[in-house]
Amino acid sequence: xxxxxxxxxxxxxxxxxxxxxxxxxxxxxxxxxxxxxxxxxxxxxxxxxxxxxxxxxxxxxxxxxxxxxxxxxxxxxxxxxxxxxxxxxxxxxxxxxxxxxxxxxxxxxxxxxxx
Numbered sequence: 001x002x003x004x005x006x007x008x009x010x011x012x013x014x015x016x017x018x019x020x021x022x023x024x025x026x027x028x029x030x031x032x033x034x035x036x037x038x039x040x041x042x043x044x045x046x047x048x049x050x051x052x053x054x055x056x057x058x059x060x061x062x063x064x065x066x067x068x069x070x071x072x073x074x075x076x077x078x079x080x081x082x083x084x085x086x087x088x089x090x091x092x093x094x095x096x097x098x099x100x101x102x103x104x105x106x107x108x109x110x111x112x113x114x115x
Contacts (some may be wrong), residue, residue, distance in 0.1 A: 003084050006064060007036050008115035010087060013058040015041050015112070017050050020092070024115075025107040034086045037107070039100055041090040045075040051089050052078050 007024060012024050019040035028035035042048035049072075056066065064082060071078040076094045080087040088100060 001065075004115055006062075006082070006085060007038065007110075008112075009062065010038050010055050010085065011112045011115060013054040014038070014042065014051055014089075017047070017054045019047075019051050019089070021095075022112060023101060024110040024112065025101070025104050026110050027104055028084075029105040029108075030104075034112075035084040035108050036086070037100065037104060038085065038087045039090070039095070040088075041092050042070060043092065043096040044093070048075045048089055048091060052080065055087060055089075057078060071101060084097055090109050 011022060019042060019075040023039045023040045025039070026035065027033065027037055029077050038066065040051060042068060052072065059082065066080050068080055069078065076091040077098070078089045
């Protein structure tokens with residue numbers, strides 16, 4: 001399965017659980033960290049947890065497992081590391097504070113409909 005197909009599964013899993021403001025940033029040309037960042041936020045800690053669970057379950061269906069998941073304890077910023085894809089799921093407040101979209105503005109923004 002191609003990496004873009006995995007990003008599409010992530011996007012759909014987040015949309016299914018009503019994630020807010022899903023952004024996909026292609027960073028492979030500007031960083032060795034990953035090929036894609038997927039950034040979204042939930043409206044409360046329970047939704048953030050539900051978003052994380054949804055992504056993890058959908059990727060597990062295709063035998064794609066995370067290398068690491070960090071931040072589950074406080075549920076205000078969860079980082080899911082899938083190697084070529086790194087997913088950031090925030091609370092609204094933390095997303096505005098850390099503003100990853102500004103930091104990674106040199107990356108190419110990919111619309112979910114383009115996947």
